Amino acid sequence: MKIKRLSLRARIFVAMILLVLLASVLIAAVTIYQYHEEAQDYHRERLERKEKAIRQSIDFAIRETTWEVKTENIPLIFKEEIFDIDAIHNLQINLYDLEGELLISSKRTIQRDTTETCLDAEVLNALSNTVEHRHVIKKEENGQTFQSSYSYITDEKFKNLAILNLPYLENDDFLNKELKEFLGRLSYAYLAMILAAIVFAYFISKYITKSLKNISEKMNEIRLEKRNKKIQIESSSEEIETLVNSYNSMIDELEASAVKLATSEREQAWREMAKQVAHEIKNPLTPMRLSVQSFQRKFNPEDENIHQKVEEYSNTLIQQIDTMSSIASAFSNFAKMPAQKSEVLNVVHIVKLALDIFNEHYIAFKAEEEEIIAKFDRTQLIRVVTNLVKNGIQAIPEDAENPKIEVKVFSEENSVRITVEDNGLGISEENKTKVFEPKFTTKSSGMGLGLAMVKNIVETYNGSITFVSQQGEGTIFTVSFPKE
Numbered sequence: 001m002k003i004k005r006l007s008l009r010a011r012i013f014v015a016m017i018l019l020v021l022l023a024s025v026l027i028a029a030v031t032i033y034q035y036h037e038e039a040q041d042y043h044r045e046r047l048e049r050k051e052k053a054i055r056q057s058i059d060f061a062i063r064e065t066t067w068e069v070k071t072e073n074i075p076l077i078f079k080e081e082i083f084d085i086d087a088i089h090n091l092q093i094n095l096y097d098l099e100g101e102l103l104i105s106s107k108r109t110i111q112r113d114t115t116e117t118c119l120d121a122e123v124l125n126a127l128s129n130t131v132e133h134r135h136v137i138k139k140e141e142n143g144q145t146f147q148s149s150y151s152y153i154t155d156e157k158f159k160n161l162a163i164l165n166l167p168y169l170e171n172d173d174f175l176n177k178e179l180k181e182f183l184g185r186l187s188y189a190y191l192a193m194i195l196a197a198i199v200f201a202y203f204i205s206k207y208i209t210k211s212l213k214n215i216s217e218k219m220n221e222i223r224l225e226k227r228n229k230k231i232q233i234e235s236s237s238e239e240i241e242t243l244v245n246s247y248n249s250m251i252d253e254l255e256a257s258a259v260k261l262a263t264s265e266r267e268q269a270w271r272e273m274a275k276q277v278a279h280e281i282k283n284p285l286t287p288m289r290l291s292v293q294s295f296q297r298k299f300n301p302e303d304e305n306i307h308q309k310v311e312e313y314s315n316t317l318i319q320q321i322d323t324m325s326s327i328a329s330a331f332s333n334f335a336k337m338p339a340q341k342s343e344v345l346n347v348v349h350i351v352k353l354a355l356d357i358f359n360e361h362y363i364a365f366k367a368e369e370e371e372i373i374a375k376f377d378r379t380q381l382i383r384v385v386t387n388l389v390k391n392g393i394q395a396i397p398e399d400a401e402n403p404k405i406e407v408k409v410f411s412e413e414n415s416v417r418i419t420v421e422d423n424g425l426g427i428s429e430e431n432k433t434k435v436f437e438p439k440f441t442t443k444s445s446g447m448g449l450g451l452a453m454v455k456n457i458v459e460t461y462n463g464s465i466t467f468v469s470q471q472g473e474g475t476i477f478t479v480s481f482p483k484e
Contacts, residue, residue, distance in 0.1 A: 057081075127152065387454050437452060465479050
């Protein structure tokens with residue numbers, strides 16, 4: 001998963017855990033480094049202490065000897081004493097003359113490899129040229145680290161007699177054991193800290209993102225057609241409070257805009273409908289006016305065909321009045337919201353009944369099951385099917401060679417689907433957005449309110465209606481609504 005895909009809560013959680021792990025690694029690294037430095041200081045100071053003590057023993061031996069104190073007699077002076085000093089301080093002792101030749105050595109067996117019979121010129125130069133007249137060399141042999149200190153031995157008059165060399169083995173076993181024990185205890189503390197950090201990170205990330213999640217859920221619930229609730233948070237940070245206030249202000253503005261938009265759309269829809277109703281009413285009024293005027297001009301009580309003419313005149317008026325009545329009925333049916341009657345019915349059976357009123361031979365019906373039970377109003381379901389089928393019949397040209405309307409009913413999980421497919425003229429791209437608008441069609445055979453009425457009915461029962469159309473090939477309307 002990419003880090004940018006992680007939620008804010010996950011990022012906070014991961015960041016806190018990584019921070020604790022990084023801190024643990026850094027603390028462990030600093031601890032190991034500190035132990036290493038302390039070990040170095042320990043060996044250096046220990047070598048200095050041993051060297052100081054050994055020099056005191058050597059000075060004592062020089063003061064108490066009966067031999068003449070000079071470089072040539074050093075092997076005689078320390079013939080026995082050098083082993084006693086070695087035994088006391090547990091450290092090998094090598095004595096060289098001022099030219100770097102080995103005079104005498106305690107030659108401890110385990111450290112014989114560190115004994116040199118002749119000193120390098122580098123050591124001699126370092127001793128003579130440094131203020132302290134002391135030089136320390138550090139080297140590794142066979143996986144072991146040695147320090148060798150070189151310094152001058154002087155007589156009572158501070159005249160250089162010889163060069164003292166102390167090979168010192170750095171034994172870190174004790175320090176390493178102590179370090180391992182400390183790191184072991186530290187690892188348990190780190191483990192407890194990490195577990196505590198996981199729990200703490202979980203709750204703190206949940207607390208931080210709780211307000212944001214609440215805001216996100218409210219934003220997802222925003223709908224233009226309903227009243228949206230404002231967010232109420234009792235305690236939050238300044239940033240969250242600012243965000244909440246902005247959201248609540250947006251809700252107020254959205255509701256005001258929605259009211260204005262709904263009012264504007266409603267007024268526009270009624271204006272359009274009024275225009276269409278006026279237009280449709282004028283259509284029958286014109287022939288009625290012409291018929292009345294013609295009857296006035298040609299009326300002759302003595303005409304032998306007067307009864308036939310009155311009957312023709314009456315039939316014309318009745319026909320136009322019926323047209324106006326159908327317009328009024330269509331408008332009334334559309335304006336009236338369908339009553340929500342939840343009847344348990346067999347959708348397959350009701351759709352068959354709705355299709356029985358049509359005489360067109362090219363209407364076909366298919367159902368995946370013989371019985372699909374759902375809750376819907378029987379009358380309203382018949383109106384939905386008949387309006388869709390009528391719409392399909394009107395879309396097919398009269399001179400079509402192979403007209404076809406296919407009605408299908410099938411269930412899909414917890415919903416029922418009804419499709420009405422025709423091979424008519426289809427719907428143009430410019431008219432696809434206007435299909436469900438409540439206005440009259442220009443067709444002489446319809447009032448133009450059928451699809452708007454169907455949409456109104458279906459949405460009342462928490463359903464939906466969609467369509468797919470290709471101009472010149474036909475249209476498929478799909479109605480979907482829940483079974484319960």
